[in-house]
Amino acid sequence: MKIAVLLSAIAGASAFAPASQSARVSSSALNAADLSSMRGVGPETGGRVFDPLDLAQYAPLDFLRKAELSNGRSAMLATVGWSFPTFWTFPDGPVDTTDPIEAFFKADPQWWAQFIIFCATIEGIKYRAEMDGKSYTGEIGKEAAIDWTGNWSKLDDAQKEDMAIKELKNGRLAMIGMAGYFASVLVPGSVPALS
Structure with missing residues (x-):
């Protein structure tokens, strides 16, 4: 288990290493125009699209962006769900622990069934709206x-773009936060703030 965590940490650290010239050439040659026009480029990504594993050459960019947004939205909810029990638990309820991993296994299966049905409903609504030409990724217009x-619908284009960038960056931060939460459980003391 510790070896798997160590390998994950090494893989995560390699994401911040500069990309090799050949990797940069392959992704930039493939999608140079698409990559340069994507939102989310900022000082925290070094002024270019964050693609440390060079995934843009293997999958369509719109699919990758939708996956990033979906995972970011899930991570934002998960961050709240992970943090919430440290402040408050249901009195005399079946889940009486503040440890999120223990709480996961103590939860009644009917709760998980309701959660899965709720998520499937939301995904179905998003899919149907997307088939009708509506925006899933905050496209302007x-x-x-x-x-x-x-x-x-009440926001102007500049405000919509600002909100879309905020959602994207908050989702990225939440994904990193969840990785920190899991690291603190798997390797005690690895995240000093969560010890």
Whole structure:
């Protein structure tokens, strides 16, 4: 188990190493125009698209962006779910622990069934909206696939772009945060703030 965590840490650290020239050439030659126009490029990514594993040459960019957004949204919810029990638990409930891993296994199977049905419903709504030409990734000029508050249509293009970038970057941060949470459980003391 510790070897797997060590290998994961090495793989994660290699993401911040400069890419080799051949890898840069292959991805830039393949999708130079597409990659340069994608949102999410900023100072935290070195002013270029963050693609340390050079995945852009293996899959369509719109698929990769949708996957990044879906995983980021899930990680944002998971971060709240992981942090919440440290502040409050249900009194006299079946889950009486503040350890998220223990809580996962103590939860009643019907809760997981409801959660899976809820997620499948949301994914179905997004898929149907996407088939109708609505935006899943915050594209400017398109109606949002899901607009819970009705505010997306009231925003101008600059505000929509700002919100889309915030969602993308917060999702990336949440994914890194969840990796830190899991690392703190698998390797105690590896994340000093969570010890």
